[in-house]
Amino acid sequence: MIPTKKLVMIPGPTPVVRSIQDQMARETVAFGDPEFVKDFSEVIADLKAMWRCDGEVFVVAGSGTMGMEMALANTTKRGDNVLICSNGFFGDRFIDMCTKKGLNTDVISAPWGTSVTPEQVEKKLAEKKYQVVTVTHVETSTGVEAPIAAIGEVMKKHPEVIYIVDGVAATGGVEEYMDTMGIDVILSCTQKVFGVAPGLTMVWASKKAMERRASLGSIPESYIDFDKWLPVMHDPSKYWGTPAINMVWALKEAVRIMKVEGLEERYARHRRQAAMVDDAMEAIGFKVAAEKAHRGPTLSVYLYPEGSGIDDAKFRANLAEEGAQTAGCLGSFAGKGFRMGHMGNIDKHTLVSAIAAVERACVKSGYKVEFGKALGVLQKGLVTE
Numbered sequence: 220m221i222p223t224k225k226l227v228m229i230p231g232p233t234p235v236v237r238s239i240q241d242q243m244a245r246e247t248v249a250f251g252d253p254e255f256v257k258d259f260s261e262v263i264a265d266l267k268a269m270w271r272c273d274g275e276v277f278v279v280a281g282s283g284t285m286g287m288e289m290a291l292a293n294t295t296k297r298g299d300n301v302l303i304c305s306n307g308f309f310g311d312r313f314i315d316m317c318t319k320k321g322l323n324t325d326v327i328s329a330p331w332g333t334s335v336t337p338e339q340v341e342k343k344l345a346e347k348k349y350q351v352v353t354v355t356h357v358e359t360s361t362g363v364e365a366p367i368a369a370i371g372e373v374m375k376k377h378p379e380v381i382y383i384v385d386g387v388a389a390t391g392g393v394e395e396y397m398d399t400m401g402i403d404v405i406l407s408c409t410q411k412v413f414g415v416a417p418g419l420t421m422v423w424a425s426k427k428a429m430e431r432r433a434s435l436g437s438i439p440e441s442y443i444d445f446d447k448w449l450p451v452m453h454d455p456s457k458y459w460g461t462p463a464i465n466m467v468w469a470l471k472e473a474v475r476i477m478k479v480e481g482l483e484e485r486y487a488r489h490r491r492q493a494a495m496v497d498d499a500m501e502a503i504g505f506k507v508a509a510e511k512a513h514r515g516p517t518l519s520v521y522l523y524p525e526g527s528g529i530d531d532a533k534f535r536a537n538l539a540e541e542g543a544q545t546a547g548c549l550g551s552f553a554g555k556g557f558r559m560g561h562m563g564n565i566d567k568h569t570l571v572s573a574i575a576a577v578e579r580a581c582v583k584s585g586y587k588v589e590f591g592k593a594l595g596v597l598q599k600g601l602v603t604e
């Protein structure tokens with residue numbers, strides 16, 4: 220047998236299509252190259268328009284975690300109060316980050332598999348003055364989608380508070396409209412729904428968020444300071460830190476793909492795709508960990524069927540051997556299931572291969588599923604796509 224192609228079905232990085240790979244493989248030019256400057260400016264303008272941002276967009280080399288820090292660094296000062304809405308592992312990541320920055324935190328924690336509600340946020344905001352609220356849009360440890368628009372309605376009643384949305388596992392695959400949803404900062408990165416390799420952080424900051432940044436004066440951070448990057452974002456021939464040139468090209472191609480598909484269709488496709496994959500997995504006894512009302516469309520946590528005797532580590536090793544790389548679960552779900560991404564530029568071939576690999580891994584792991592049962596369900600969905 221020739222080696223099996225590795226499908227990256229972890230919840231990010233996601234498969235990178237050829238045309239995006241080609242951009243990463245281009246001969247690197249000077250960051251002042253007029254063509255590159257034009258390309259970078261166009262990416263920024265597109266990101267701003269597509270997410271309906273009335274402020275500024277920052278595209279900086281780094282991972283999603285840096286985006287989280289960048290969002291906080293530019294909207295808070297030591298001693299500020301931050302309300303963290305956490306639906307799991309990545310929501311919790313804000314806690315330590317805030318504590319290290321000398322911010323006071325209150326945390327609303329949802330039981331794993333469910334989400335913080337707008338009512339809980341409303342109650343907290345009525346009790347105390349906060350400078351910032353953070354919400355993780357799709358929580359990658361549970362597959363839960365937070366009600367960003369409904370929380371946004373609450374936030375609109377508190378215009379003095381900055382609404383930060385961690386869109387690392389959501390942006391480009393789940394609806395995020397900064398204007399109508401009242402979002403002040405979205406942070407995301409390239410390796411999830413954008414379908415680019417890891418490497419760039421994108422931060423959208425509303426006019427209100429930029430006013431907050433201005434009110435802070437000088438901040439202790441340097442690399443992630445909006446003020447340092449703003450001249451570059453307005454004119455990419457300027458220098459602050461060397462831009463990741465090939466990654467910017469790759470992002471530009473990812474944005475082009477999004478524009479061709481259309482963002483609205485992309486959001487709808489992600490919901491259809493998620494429902495198909497979840498149905499297929501349920502057909503062979505797996506349980507989707509996120510409660511139905513809170514299921515995000517970009518990834519799922521699949522809990523092993525009761526009594527299946529599946530050993531977590533062996534199953535995922537078998538699955539990887541069969542060609543689909545998936546991730547182990549975290550926190551409350553650790554050892555009880557696996558996490559699979561179904562986001563980005565993934566096509567029918569990818570989905571079929573991933574589910575077929577799951578069926579083979581089940582049988583290899585001693586859990587006897589009928590071949591084609593999950594695939595059949597998926598196929599029924601795909602045929603009308």
Ligand SMILES: Cc1ncc(COP(=O)(O)O)c(C=O)c1O
Nearest residue numbers: 282283284309357359385387388
């Ligand atoms: C929701 C969410 N936020 C933040 C992060 C951190 O991003 P990164 O690993 O790129 O630093 C992740 C990573 O998976 C994530 O899923």
